Amino acid sequence: xxxxxxxxxxxxxxxxxxxxxxxxxxxxxxxxxxxxxxxxxxxxxxxxxxxxxxxxxxxxxxxxxxxxxxxxxxxxxxxxxxxxxxxxxxxxxxxxxxxxxxxxxxxxxxxxxxxxxxxxxxxxxxxxxxxxxxxxxxxxxxxxxxxxxxxxxxxxxxxxxxxxxxxxxxxxxxxxxxxxxxxxxxxxxxxxxxxxxxxxxxxxxxxxxxxxxxxxxxxxxxxxxxxxxxxxxxxxxxxxxxxxxxxxxxxxxxxxxxxxxxxxxxxxxxxxxxxxxxxxxxxxxxxxxxxxxxxxxxxxxxxxxxxxxxxxxxxxxxxxxxxxxxxxxxxxxxx
Numbered sequence: 503x504x505x506x507x508x509x510x511x512x513x514x515x516x517x518x519x520x521x522x523x524x525x526x527x528x529x530x531x532x533x534x535x536x537x538x539x540x541x542x543x544x545x546x547x548x549x550x551x552x553x554x555x556x557x558x559x560x561x562x563x564x565x566x567x568x569x570x571x572x573x574x575x576x577x578x579x580x581x582x583x584x585x586x587x588x589x590x591x592x593x594x595x596x597x598x599x600x601x602x603x604x605x606x607x608x609x610x611x612x613x614x615x616x617x618x619x620x621x622x623x624x625x626x627x628x629x630x631x632x633x634x635x636x637x638x639x640x641x642x643x644x645x646x647x648x649x650x651x652x653x654x655x656x657x658x659x660x661x662x663x664x665x666x667x668x669x670x671x672x673x674x675x676x677x678x679x680x681x682x683x684x685x686x687x688x689x690x691x692x693x694x695x696x697x698x699x700x701x702x703x704x705x706x707x708x709x710x711x712x713x714x715x716x717x718x719x720x721x722x723x724x725x726x727x728x729x730x731x732x733x734x735x736x737x738x739x740x741x742x743x744x745x746x747x748x749x750x751x752x753x754x755x756x757x758x759x760x761x762x763x764x765x766x767x768x769x770x771x772x773x774x775x776x777x778x779x780x781x782x783x784x785x786x787x788x789x790x791x792x793x794x795x796x797x798x799x800x801x802x803x804x805x806x807x808x809x810x811x812x813x814x815x816x817x818x819x820x821x822x823x824x825x826x827x828x829x830x831x832x833x834x835x836x837x
Contacts, residue, residue, distance in 0.1 A: 515543045517582050521834045522799065523564055524808055525552045525788070526825025532566060532580060533824035534834075537792075540810065540822050544585045548578045556602035556609070557582065557834035558624070564834060565602055565609050572598030572615035572639065577622065582834050596620050596629065601643030601654065612640045612654055619643065619652055619665070633690055635663045644706050644713075651728075655715055657702050662715060662724075664693045664731050693731045697724040703746035703789070707771070708753040716744035716758045723747075723758070725774070737774055741767050746789035748798070750813065759786030759800050766800055766811060778816050782809045790831040801828035 515536075521543070522535040531545040532555060549568035557564050566578035575597050579588040593599050597615025604610070608630075609622040617640055621631040637656030640663070644653045652665040668691055672684035698717025701724060706713050712734075713726040721742040725735040743762025750757070755777065758767040765779040766786060786809070788801035797819070798811040808828050810820040 519836045523555050523832045524824040525830040528826025546580050554602045554830040555832045556604050561834040561836035567599040569600045603645040605645045606649045610645045612643050614639050660699045662695045698722040705749045716747045718744045745787050748789050748791050751795045759789045761785040788829045788831040803827045
């Protein structure tokens with residue numbers, strides 16, 4: 503049951519049509535936040551190790567991954583309108599669910615312990631697709647709108663997997679002939695790209711041309727050209743402990759949070775140079791940018807606070823108390 507901050511005898515505040523979702527690892531809750539007033543509307547219970555959250559395309563349902571260092575197998579499902587927890591989904595052998603994306607009416611997620619990416623169909627309440635990466639600690643995730651390109655970071659392998667659903671021509675036999683009835687077919691093809699040590703947070707540019715990822719161990723930024731599937735730039739950003747990375751909606755800047763350094767790093771995409779380091783506290787984890795590019799939200803886990811950053815002035819504009827050790831952040835938008 504949700505714990506609501508409402509006066510005795512009054513109705514619980516309704517979930518806004520556009521809400522900020524924020525996880526608390528310490529409290530095991532998902533906070534629903536009004537992005538205008540920055541007030542917590544409700545706190546819903548989630549599992550014992552919540553890491554990431556995403557909302558369905560209609561903004562009515564939230565999904566939360568419980569990772570457990572790659573050992574847990576639970577996805578929380580929450581009704582954001584009724585403000586209540588629904589029965590969770592057991593991912594079974596797909597251990598360590600973490601990165602989450604909702605595309606095409608389905609929930610895509612990484613499974614760290616299984617070294618795989620999978621897809622959950624809410625209508626059928628089952629996993630309908632799995633693809634292994636063969637890489638260690640498959641972590642964060644991006645899925646293109648047409649669901650034909652999936653990209654992940656594999657933290658312990660220091661790689662990025664680029665998985666594409668493409669048309670393959672029949673394979674010619676050693677005798678130079680085609681097998682009987684051979685036809686072109688759609689198939690998933692994977693490319694593994696080496697990047698900086700401990701690369702975790704990443705994002706694909708709004709135009710779909712580049713992928714930027716930040717390395718926690720060596721503090722570098724790797725820029726991958728997605729057409730050639732090669733690293734075209736390595737930036738010595740010194741973002742040690744890098745955790746999350748996000749493009750602004752216009753694609754002109756990249757923001758990077760670090761759990762080790764209490765600053766938000768802001769980079770200019772065109773010049774690939776640092777614009778500013780903004781002090782936000784004692785370390786930043788989850789990172790989210792407003793759709794108009796005016797604000798960013800950073801989950802400062804060590805400070806038990808979500809920091810609001812004014813991206814026009816490049817300064818801290820406020821703090822939100824969503825519970826202890828905040829982490830995963832997401833938007834929920836209802837039509």
